[in-house]
Amino acid sequence: MNLEIQYRTEAEERQLHQSITARLKETYRNLRADVAARHAEMIQIKQQLQDQIRDLDHVDKANLRQAANMASRVGEFSVEQQKRLERLIESPYFGRIDIQSVEHPSGKPLYIGVHSFSEDADRQFIHDWRAPISSLFYDFELGDGYYDAPDGQIEAQINLKRQYRIEKQQFRFMLESSLNILDNVLQEELSRASDTKLKTIVATIQRDQNAIIRNDDAHTMIIQGAAGSGKTSIAMHRIAYLLYKYKDTISSQDILIISPNNVFAHYISQVLPELGEEMISETTMEVLADVLLESKFNFQSFGEQIQVLLRGKDTAFAERVRYKASTDFLADFDRYVDSLRKSNVSSKGVKVSVYSVSAEDVRRHFQRRQNQPFNEQLNGVTAAIVEQIKLNHQKVIENKQRAELRAQLKAMMGETDLKKLYKGFYEWSGKADLFKIGPKGSLEYADVYPLIYMKLQLSNTTPNAAVKHLVVDEMQDYSPLQYRVLSQLYPCKKTVLGDRNQSVNPLSSSHAEAIRDILPESLCVYMRKSYRSTSQITQVAQAILNNPDLEPIARHGEEPTFNSFRKKSEELDFIAGQVKDFCGGEYQSMAIICRTQGEADELYEHLRSTTTVSLLNSKSRVFASGVVITTAYLAKGLEFDKVLVPFCTKTNYHQAIDRHMLYIAVTRAMHSLAITHRGAITEFLESVCSTRQFSDASSEEIAS
Numbered sequence: 001m002n003l004e005i006q007y008r009t010e011a012e013e014r015q016l017h018q019s020i021t022a023r024l025k026e027t028y029r030n031l032r033a034d035v036a037a038r039h040a041e042m043i044q045i046k047q048q049l050q051d052q053i054r055d056l057d058h059v060d061k062a063n064l065r066q067a068a069n070m071a072s073r074v075g076e077f078s079v080e081q082q083k084r085l086e087r088l089i090e091s092p093y094f095g096r097i098d099i100q101s102v103e104h105p106s107g108k109p110l111y112i113g114v115h116s117f118s119e120d121a122d123r124q125f126i127h128d129w130r131a132p133i134s135s136l137f138y139d140f141e142l143g144d145g146y147y148d149a150p151d152g153q154i155e156a157q158i159n160l161k162r163q164y165r166i167e168k169q170q171f172r173f174m175l176e177s178s179l180n181i182l183d184n185v186l187q188e189e190l191s192r193a194s195d196t197k198l199k200t201i202v203a204t205i206q207r208d209q210n211a212i213i214r215n216d217d218a219h220t221m222i223i224q225g226a227a228g229s230g231k232t233s234i235a236m237h238r239i240a241y242l243l244y245k246y247k248d249t250i251s252s253q254d255i256l257i258i259s260p261n262n263v264f265a266h267y268i269s270q271v272l273p274e275l276g277e278e279m280i281s282e283t284t285m286e287v288l289a290d291v292l293l294e295s296k297f298n299f300q301s302f303g304e305q306i307q308v309l310l311r312g313k314d315t316a317f318a319e320r321v322r323y324k325a326s327t328d329f330l331a332d333f334d335r336y337v338d339s340l341r342k343s344n345v346s347s348k349g350v351k352v353s354v355y356s357v358s359a360e361d362v363r364r365h366f367q368r369r370q371n372q373p374f375n376e377q378l379n380g381v382t383a384a385i386v387e388q389i390k391l392n393h394q395k396v397i398e399n400k401q402r403a404e405l406r407a408q409l410k411a412m413m414g415e416t417d418l419k420k421l422y423k424g425f426y427e428w429s430g431k432a433d434l435f436k437i438g439p440k441g442s443l444e445y446a447d448v449y450p451l452i453y454m455k456l457q458l459s460n461t462t463p464n465a466a467v468k469h470l471v472v473d474e475m476q477d478y479s480p481l482q483y484r485v486l487s488q489l490y491p492c493k494k495t496v497l498g499d500r501n502q503s504v505n506p507l508s509s510s511h512a513e514a515i516r517d518i519l520p521e522s523l524c525v526y527m528r529k530s531y532r533s534t535s536q537i538t539q540v541a542q543a544i545l546n547n548p549d550l551e552p553i554a555r556h557g558e559e560p561t562f563n564s565f566r567k568k569s570e571e572l573d574f575i576a577g578q579v580k581d582f583c584g585g586e587y588q589s590m591a592i593i594c595r596t597q598g599e600a601d602e603l604y605e606h607l608r609s610t611t612t613v614s615l616l617n618s619k620s621r622v623f624a625s626g627v628v629i630t631t632a633y634l635a636k637g638l639e640f641d642k643v644l645v646p647f648c649t650k651t652n653y654h655q656a657i658d659r660h661m662l663y664i665a666v667t668r669a670m671h672s673l674a675i676t677h678r679g680a681i682t683e684f685l686e687s688v689c690s691t692r693q694f695s696d697a698s699s700e701e702i703a704s
């Protein structure tokens with residue numbers, strides 16, 4: 001197979017696909033035979049070791065063990081190669097560019113796929129989408145272009161650009177660049193029915209997205225993007241890119257993602273394996289808090305905090321949440337923690353063995369270390385007194401006496417109980433009413449990270465060096481103080497992404513610029529184009545919460561429907577009917593997104609006897625296909641072909657937090673949106689509702 005031959009016509013391209021597939025299959029067969037041979041070799045060596053264990057000297061044994069390890073490593077590598085080949089056989093490439101450059105003066109076609117494929121070093125048939133040269137495909141149309149190679153920028157002229165859809169080994173179609181290929185293929189891609197998991201987008205990555213994926217200069221990249229702009233997709237592709245580019249220094253075990261919940265983690269779990277990388281570890285802010293507090297405290301979850309706020313009855317609770325995310329709180333709290341270090345010590349004279357050290361000397365040692373965390377202070381003062389005795393009396397203090405000295409000094413340090421110290425802040429600041437312990441001594445969620453922050457300031461916590469890249473998704477849901485904690489714990493590079501409009505708790509949310517001020521060496525980038533929803537759905541979302549920067553992609557679909565009812569039973573019957581219609585229809589996923597968990601539970605109980613639905617709640621681990629009933633809080637980050645938002649009345653959706661919940665719910669829809677309400681529709685939808693189809697099912701029935 002010679003790629004220098006210019007495959008021009010579609011028939012020739014189809015032929016090339018067949019011969020490349022044949023090559024891939026042949027390589028696959030050879031590799032499989034190789035894996036089998038390695039496996040047999042390993043078994044034979046192990047058997048030999050077992051049979052001759054008594055007769056072999058330790059050098060022979062070491063050699064055999066080394067040979068077995070080697071065979072096992074080569075075997076593992078071959079298995080990995082096998083998986084890549086399996087993916088390439090299904091779909092070997094999605095793009096082609098013919099380029100002329102200093103390296104290829106006579107022109108060269110490059111085929112671009114999810115992985116590279118070559119039979120030897122000189123003949124690269126398929127280029128990995130992450131290779132430097134492949135960025136020409138994403139960044140330029142026909143004509144002049146350039147790409148960043150390890151030795152500097154390389155200029156190239158692009159003479160031809162094609163895109164292919166090859167699926168399940170079938171060559172479906174190809175498109176020429178003159179037809180604005182990326183747009184056509186993108187439209188086709190976006191109008192497909194959804195999967196239960198986030199997909200790879202390598203074939204249609206847009207230029208601005210490519211720039212974010214490949215930007216590895218920024219220590220911290222903060223991506224603020226509209227709903228459906230591809231933030232999560234880009235973050236996952238960026239990880240795949242970094243794993244490719246820095247394969248010698250970073251592996252998937254070194255990366256941690258902080259995601260909103262387990263369902264979301266499951267939803268994104270397919271992207272990296274599809275790109276040939278292992279899935280990375282994930283955690284949530286709650287799990288992290290529990291680890292940092294060594295499971296010593298009971299605390300409310302973030303989801304429970306949201307449910308209390310949504311009930312809208314406890315204004316004092318809302319005030320506590322708001323205050324603890326404010327800059328006033330941060331400034332006061334910093335002063336308090338500082339004062340703890342300074343004033344918490346009541347210095348006294350100490351006796352070590354037969355030697356006395358005066359209260360004045362003890363105070364001086366503490367004062368010198370007053371800006372250090374408690375542990376460090378204590379260890380430092382102990383060491384200084386031991387040193388003082390050694391100098392003055394030429395006496396080395398034994399470990400036992402040293403421990404006794406430390407205990408005497410610790411007793412001078414006053415209160416070290418974390419919870420009491422934390423509570424002390426509210427007395428110190430004259431705001432005792434802003435701290436409240438919940439049932440069974442549990443902490444409110446708003447107190448959890450301030451407590452952790454205080455712990456980190458007062459104790460000697462070493463940063464986590466095992467994590468070399470941290471990804472934080474749904475960044476808007478974490479307070480500035482939480483970012484201070486993350487910054488202290490994870491000094492590594494970071495990718496932080498989110499959308500301020502999708503905050504599930506507007507009382508303690510953060511925006512990109514505020515996060516930039518906390519995380520050192522950060523770069524903010526903005527993604528304005530929204531890909532997920534049809535223009536009609538985006539219009540409804542914009543009416544709820546206008547994002548002036550949003551650029552909707554021109555993709556048209558069905559009109560959203562607004563369905564008004566007089567009786568609850570009618571509204572419920574309508575919803576059941578929608579579920580039944582969905583089950584026989586073209587779509588693959590549908591969500592009924594409620595405002596609160598209580599509403600979701602009730603609706604689930606009502607529908608489960610007559611329809612096939614599943615409930616997604618805080619205990620759920622996986623994102624089920626079919627029809628799910630859930631809340632906006634849990635649906636955050638996910639997407640569905642069809643979304644139905646029930647109970648959209650004026651009384652149900654009226655607070656600021658409700659507006660955000662409604663916005664999140666509506667922006668989960670890709671192709672179809674239905675709103676139902678009994679009584680006056682929420683003011684957040686009034687402007688769009690009057691301009692759209694309004695099916696007043698109950699009044700039609702009454703009329704008939």
Ligand SMILES: Nc1ncnc2c1ncn2[C@@H]1O[C@H](COP(=O)(O)OP(=O)(O)OP(=O)(O)O)[C@@H](O)[C@H]1O
Pocket residue numbers: 186189190199201204205206209225226227228229230231232233234498499502531532636637638639667
């Ligand atoms: N370049 C692209 N090509 C094809 N599909 C894309 C592209 N960019 C984004 N998408 C699609 O748009 C949808 C939204 O992407 P994603 O979930 O990553 O966005 P998001 O910004 O994280 O959304 P949200 O914040 O609303 O949860 C997904 O279906 C994704 O596959």
